[in-house]
Amino acid sequence: xxxxxxxxxxxxxxxxxxxxxxxxxxxxxxxxxxxxxxxxxxxxxxxxxxxxxxxxxxxxxxxxxxxxxxxxxxxxxxxxxxxxxxxxxxxxxxxxxxxxxxxxxxxxxxxxxxxxxxxxxxxxxxxxxxxxxxxxxxxxxxxxxxxxxxxxxxxxxxxxxxxxxxxxxxxxxxxxxxxxxxxxxxxxxxxxxxxxxxxxxxxxxxxxxxxxxxxxxxxxxxxxxxxxxxxxxxxxxxxxxxxxxxxxxxxxxxxxxxxxxxxxxxxxxxxxxxxxxxxxxxxxxxxxxxxxxxxxxxxxxxxxxxxxxxx
Ligand code: AVI
Numbered sequence: 001x002x003x004x005x006x007x008x009x010x011x012x013x014x015x016x017x018x019x020x021x022x023x024x025x026x027x028x029x030x031x032x033x034x035x036x037x038x039x040x041x042x043x044x045x046x047x048x049x050x051x052x053x054x055x056x057x058x059x060x061x062x063x064x065x066x067x068x069x070x071x072x073x074x075x076x077x078x079x080x081x082x083x084x085x086x087x088x089x090x091x092x093x094x095x096x097x098x099x100x101x102x103x104x105x106x107x108x109x110x111x112x113x114x115x116x117x118x119x120x121x122x123x124x125x126x127x128x129x130x131x132x133x134x135x136x137x138x139x140x141x142x143x144x145x146x147x148x149x150x151x152x153x154x155x156x157x158x159x160x161x162x163x164x165x166x167x168x169x170x171x172x173x174x175x176x177x178x179x180x181x182x183x184x185x186x187x188x189x190x191x192x193x194x195x196x197x198x199x200x201x202x203x204x205x206x207x208x209x210x211x212x213x214x215x216x217x218x219x220x221x222x223x224x225x226x227x228x229x230x231x232x233x234x235x236x237x238x239x240x241x242x243x244x245x246x247x248x249x250x251x252x253x254x255x256x257x258x259x260x261x262x263x264x265x266x267x268x269x270x271x272x273x274x275x276x277x278x279x280x281x282x283x284x285x286x287x288x289x290x291x292x293x294x295x296x297x298x299x300x301x302x303x304x305x306x307x308x309x310x311x
Pocket of ligand 1: 036044155156195196203206273
């Protein structure tokens with residue numbers, strides 16, 4: 001049984017139904033996410049691009065002059081990281097860049113871009129799990145490491161997984177190594193609600209993509225018109241949550257599961273959490289996991305921060 005099938009069955013059998021947001025991302029999901037990043041309502045990407053575009057020289061000033069490695073977890077296409085890499089090259093830093101991603105397809109895209117944009121950059125893509133790649137880097141030599149984890153990706157982790165991730169990261173780094181963490185901040189709830197329910201319906205389409213995948217890959221019989229996208233935001237926990245709501249009572253057959261799943265009218269499938277943090281939440285998270293916040297970099301509207309942490 002594939003992981004996808006097993007996790008879909010587990011999620012749809014649960015009392016509070018859920019599907020894991022990692023399954024949004026096939027080629028259609030990637031395409032929709034690219035569109036989301038261009039939306040007026042989705043301020044996150046613009047805010048982080050502004051920080052990196054305008055403050056990369058200041059970020060780089062905190063990094064060693066020579067002999068360090070910049071390792072990026074889940075690198076994307078490199079558009080935003082490019083600013084940081086350019087600033088490091090301009091500052092004549094001696095470093096190598098290691099985009100890490102499980103998808104070699106993603107790494108091919110970033111490699112093509114980097115060869116084109118920054119032919120002088122020394123880089124080595126690593127098609128691997130994050131922590132396995134970091135431990136390979138640590139075994140190579142004792143060069144200082146700066147890990148980039150941008151895009152507010154940490155917001156999509158389940159709460160317990162944040163702690164597991166942070167303690168793994170702490171173990172993977174040496175004293176004085178850095179982490180540059182991109183995080184969306186708690187803010188006016190209406191701003192957040194709009195970011196996850198845009199007027200063009202792209203976020204809704206992105207959410208529905210998970211049902212489309214179940215239909216295409218697992219022989220599911222979801223009729224998408226019998227569900228609707230719903231999102232909410234809890235300003236205390238900072239959790240923006242997306243759901244698919246069943247518009248009627250229905251039983252849906254999934255061929256590869258060999259069975260049907262029952263949905264009551266208004267029953268919800270939780271599909272994604274995008275957690276927002278306050279500066280105090282981040283201070284507590286850093287302390288809990290043995291990091292110190294060296295510097296905070298925010299955009300002009302204070303929507304978003306890239307925080308430089310030191311181990
Ligand atoms: C990838 N991740 C940080 C996005 C977010 O904001 O949680 C995914 C996303 N979901 C809906 N819109 C964007």
